[in-house]
Each structure stands twice: as C-alpha cells, then as structure tokens.
Amino acid sequence: MQIAIPLFDRFTALDAVGPYEVLSRLPGATVTFVGEAGGPVRTDTGALAITVDRTFDEVPEPDVVVVPGGPGTRAMLEPAPIHAWVAAAHASTQWTTSVCTGSLVLGAAGVLDGLEATTHWASMDLLASLGVTPVDDRRVVVQGKVVTAAGVSSGIDMALWLAAQIAGDDVAKAIQLGIEYDPQPPFDHGSVHKADPEIVAFLRQVVVDPAPAS
C-alpha cells in the first residue's frame, strides 16, 4: 500500500507528520512525501523543512492520499499542479484525505463537489466559498472514500480511524499504544466550541497559520 503526502511551500508540519507517524506503522504500507520537485520544502514558520522524495509524476497512483494544510494552501486556490495530481490520483485511490486547510486543496481539485467536509475552524467560510458544505462540529468527516479532518492535530485521530479501516481495530490499537497516544492536554481549550470567546476572537484576527490571508 502506497500512502502519498504532498508537500508545498508553507505547509503546517503537524498536519503531515501526525498522519505519517500513524500510517507509516501500518504493516505493508509505505509513506512517500511527494511534491512538484524533489528536495526540502519549508513549513509555515520557516523553521522546519521536510524533504520531498518523489515528484508528483513519479507517484501517479497512490492508494491513499493525505493532503496537509497550512497558509500555503491560500496560494493554491487558483489552478496549480497539486490539484491536477490530486484529481488524477483520486480516480484510483482507496482513500483521499486531508487535514486542516488541506481540504481547500481537495475542494479546488474538485474532489469535494457535492460533499460535506471539514477544515480548520477559522477557515470554514473559505471552504464554503469553494462550493463545499462545511461541517464545524465533527473532528473527522467521512464521505465514502473521502475523509477530511479538522485543524492540525486532528490528523492523528483521522489516521487512527483510517488505520482501523485499512488493517482492523487491533492494528490501529497497537499503533495507538506504540505512539503512546493517551492525550492529556493541560487545558480543555482545543475546540472553538469550548474556548474563551476572547481567545477565539484574538486568533481569528491576528493569527497565524490557518487564518485566511484575505
């Protein structure tokens, strides 16, 4: 099973690496980081670079696609090579998935036409502007073989769900134990439905990765 994660300038690292860490532990699966050209690609902060090991042309028919998000997705609302690759790959994937604003890439590639999908909470309007029905109260949204996850860290939850679909519950549980994913955040402030309104408003205005540039 070939799992492809496309990278692009100013992606968000955890969007990609959370699912990588889970899915690379699936027996018989190989994760490949793909992109327009080989070599290091920088994240949104500029402080981290992950190597693209194969070009889009070299991985035309992956079994699973996981598209990460990040501010770089806003430069790709117009047609871009990643959209053509995603659309072509989607024709034969077992699963086509996204994390965070990676769903904007799926949307621009036409994969979400007529479907519900989620994205980072601050980008719901942008997702709707692509003609997609945004879902803001589920962390993982499944529509047939198309699966979208909410912001950044939700890719870990999505990947564990996907691991169970692909290899069964016991394998997914073993992976969860392997990465000791027994979350104990010091605050219960990870959802816009739970967060202080002042902090939500602050993030909407000022921030940060997932806020639209416009």
Next chain:
Amino acid sequence: MQIAIPLFDRFTALDAVGPYEVLSRLPGATVTFVGEAGGPVRTDTGALAITVDRTFDEVPEPDVVVVPGGPGTRAMLEPAPIHAWVAAAHASTQWTTSVCTGSLVLGAAGVLDGLEATTHWASMDLLASLGVTPVDDRRVVVQGKVVTAAGVSSGIDMALWLAAQIAGDDVAKAIQLGIEYDPQPPFDHGSVHKADPEIVAFLRQVVVDPAPAS
C-alpha cells in the same frame, strides 16, 4: 528565546514535530533544528527527512532544549557528540526536556543524575539501566527545569504545559486552539495501563521504534 531540537539518525518524527508545532507559536520564540552536521536527517522509518539547519557548534546556548527519541537513541548510549552538546547547553538552559526515548540521551549526558524521569513505556528498564529512577504512571515528569515526557505523542502535552510556564496560560490556550488540539482518538488504547495485554506483549516483542534493540 531560542528553542533547539537536536536531530540524529533514526529519530521518531512526531517526538520532534509535536513540540515544534506548539513551541514555534510562542511569541518571540524561534525553533532551530540542530545536529552534528547540516542537511537532511532520516527518521526511524526512513520515509521522512527533516533538515538540520544549524550544527551543534552554532547553537551552544539555547534557552530550551527538546530531545526527541527513536531507535537511534540506542546507538547513543555510548558517548556521542550529542551528549557533550546537551550537557554543555544544560548549564545555561531555562528548560531541558525530552520526549519518548530522548530521555536516554539526557540520561547518558548526565542530566538526569539523581532525578526521576519518564520515557516510552517499553524502554523503562533501559532508562533505569542508566541509573535514572523511571516513572511509568505520569505522562510528563517535572524535576526543576528538567522535564521528560512519555512516548511519542506525549510531546504535544508537554509542550503545551511548557508554553504555559513560559508565556502564561492564555498563550498556551491560544496555541491549543490554533492547532485544534481537542483529541478524540477512536480507541482508548494509548497507555500500557489501559491496553489489551496481548497487544502490549506483541509490541514488546516485535516492535518497533521504542523497543530496545537488545
């Protein structure tokens, strides 16, 4: 504030990228990936490479050190350049921290002498063999400025705790909301204290990243 994350051959990606994703969002902080030599360093699976942007010599006095784990730590139980760098940096850090078997590096560097610490659940004996008192029932263990986290994904929880110590609760909460860290794993199987004994036994034998090579 300079936050340094040392990389080495066969590290585990999420150990490093979880804390990076949290701590890089601290106002005024810069995260730098450091190593013996610049250039891409491969993870345990071989499928992912992160670029080392600065050598150990170029970052002698970081404010915060976060040492990731991975199978590569077992090649570093004998003296290695990373130990000298960690020990020297520790003299002036505000926080010296590790994720997963990164605590083996701290231990071999002498940072954990006389302290309690944690590590991946499957490597507790190895940590004890370094003369460290292992703690197997806390996800984050704080001993003054030395903070160790349990396996792989626990680095996200540790980093949010650390963000609160460094910049206050509201900043940490804003970061948690920014990365939408509202965990909803599909199974409750992330701790050795909750997991099926068969799966624990299987992972201890066969696996994988955090199991000792010996």
